[in-house]
Amino acid sequence: MKKLLGILVLGLLLNGCATVTPTGGLYKDTTLESGKSRIIIFRKGGSLIGMDTPEVNITGTTSLSFYLPSKTFIQEDLKPGNYKVVVSKDSKNSGLVWRFDPIGQEVIVRKNETVYLELKTFSTGYTHHTKLIFEGEAYAIKKIKKMQRVLSSDNAKF
Numbered sequence: 001m002k003k004l005l006g007i008l009v010l011g012l013l014l015n016g017c018a019t020v021t022p023t024g025g026l027y028k029d030t031t032l033e034s035g036k037s038r039i040i041i042f043r044k045g046g047s048l049i050g051m052d053t054p055e056v057n058i059t060g061t062t063s064l065s066f067y068l069p070s071k072t073f074i075q076e077d078l079k080p081g082n083y084k085v086v087v088s089k090d091s092k093n094s095g096l097v098w099r100f101d102p103i104g105q106e107v108i109v110r111k112n113e114t115v116y117l118e119l120k121t122f123s124t125g126y127t128h129h130t131k132l133i134f135e136g137e138a139y140a141i142k143k144i145k146k147m148q149r150v151l152s153s154d155n156a157k158f
Contacts, residue, residue: 087130117132
């Protein structure tokens with residue numbers, strides 16, 4: 001009985017959280033504009049921690065901000081150069097939940113190349129952690145083919 005009550009309360013709490021609905025559509029294999037670079041960041045999701053939604057900031061020659069719910073990806077074409085990808089709690093206090101400390105990853109994107117990063121969250125009972133991992137093209141494309149693309153204009157909704 002206690003387990004059922006706990007599950008019910010957890011469901012109600014998660015149901016009341018803000019959400020982000022991706023509007024970029026399914027992944028499409030598009031040609032990279034000559035002289036540009038591409039960063040793709042994706043998140044498979046999985047456990048209850050997968051319900052959390054971080055803010056992802058990409059800063060370098062430009063500054064971009066996204067929300068990255070489970071089973072979504074970010075794809076941005078950028079000028080070649082050095083960028084920092086930071087995953088953290090929402091800076092706008094929109095009601096989105098992210099239980100982890102901020103993490104960052106320096107990324108160098110070269111002309112006519114794509115960099116693939118996967119945001120992984122791990123939960124084992126009371127221990128939770130997250131990391132950004134560089135992935136290979138074949139693995140990344142296989143994972144994101146059925147994911148929805150998140151745009152920087154996609155905002156949190158209650």
